[in-house]
Amino acid sequence: MRPTVRSRRLGNRLKSYRTASGLSGTELADRVGIHQATWSKIEAGKAKLSPPVLAATAEALRIPEEVVTQLDTLRRKAEEPGWWQDYGDILSEAVQLLIELEADASWIRTYEGDLVPGLLQTREYAERVITAVSPHIRVADIDRYLELRMRRQQRLSDGVRLTAVLGEAAIRQRIGGREVMREQLRHIERMVETHDVTIQIVPFAADAHAALGESFAIIQWPDETTTPEAVYADGVTSWTVHERDGVIRSYLHALASVQSQALSPRESLDLVHSAFEELS
Incomplete structure (x- = not known):
């Protein structure tokens, strides 16, 4: 097994x-x-x-x-087989593990420096990211990758709590062009309004923090009190799932460090809206 x-x-x-x-x-x-x-x-x-x-x-x-x-x-x-097994022919082991981690989570805390997290991406934004980072992907598979990403986002409608900390570059870089980015920023605003989603933006003017160069998700499950978290850490060429208490504590410290440099949730939404207006 x-x-x-x-x-x-x-x-x-x-x-x-x-x-x-x-x-x-x-x-x-x-x-x-x-x-x-x-x-x-x-x-x-x-x-x-x-x-x-x-x-x-x-x-x-x-x-x-x-x-x-x-x-x-x-x-x-x-x-029980997970719904993601329907995508087994295109699903990497890394993405499968991430989806499995998300499947039962009660709270997901993420940090991304340059990109909008996958759980908050629009289809058009996601398509541009997928085709850019995977230039050799078969055209026939692109729609299935996008479908997979959209299905992952259903967890937000199921009541999972999401706290997403992202660098200002994630809302400033015009991935997909002006209209795609406008819709992406508006989508972030809608998700905060309609789901249990909190965002915090780390502004360009922020000082160094312990999460520099990192991209990770801290997963919390509702029924565990001794070791309630796992961490999925993603890099350009490798990924890891951490379950040891000491390593998890280091990522919790990194998240606290980056949040200390981030704007408040209200200020972050204001910055997202300002970026949206600038693209008008």
Whole structure:
């Protein structure tokens, strides 16, 4: 079984309960009635967790009933194919992981220095970005890439909270030309008005901050309190998903640093509107 974000989250939560109980993987596997190797795969998200094994594990680790309900929901979701699998022929591993992270998120915090985040892009803006950064993409696939990006944005209509911090360059550079950029800026304003979206702009006049040269998304899930976040960090040639507490804390520090240099949400919207007016 290929580990997914959901199966890894399930495994991590079970591991945290096992560690807190003082049991080794071998001891717990014996109590549950499975091989130690199988339990190791479950904790790594590489093996399915059956309802009887979950029940036996919950009893052995004295997991509260309400948490067991959450774990069972996560177990079932881990076995369900995601809608993004319909795009498997064009979907890179990096984008698939990002979509999986977004799928169950309650709060997404992003930082982008030069581009409007994908969750806030219009179709026309996204098309220009995709064709510019992937010049060898097949023409026949462009519409499917755009469809995929638009489907990702449905999470905002489902109630996920988005905090997007972006550099002033993202609202100033005329990607796609004047009309495309005007519509993109108006779209940002509409999304803030109609969804749980907050934007903050880092002005050109801002000082250095800890997120310089970075692009990342901090993901928070609603049902986790011990290690509630993961970080997706994207670069020009590589990407990484971080789940270790120490690394996550460094990205939280970087986000706090950049937000200290950013305009307030109200001032940021005013700057977006000013940029929109300048394109009239």
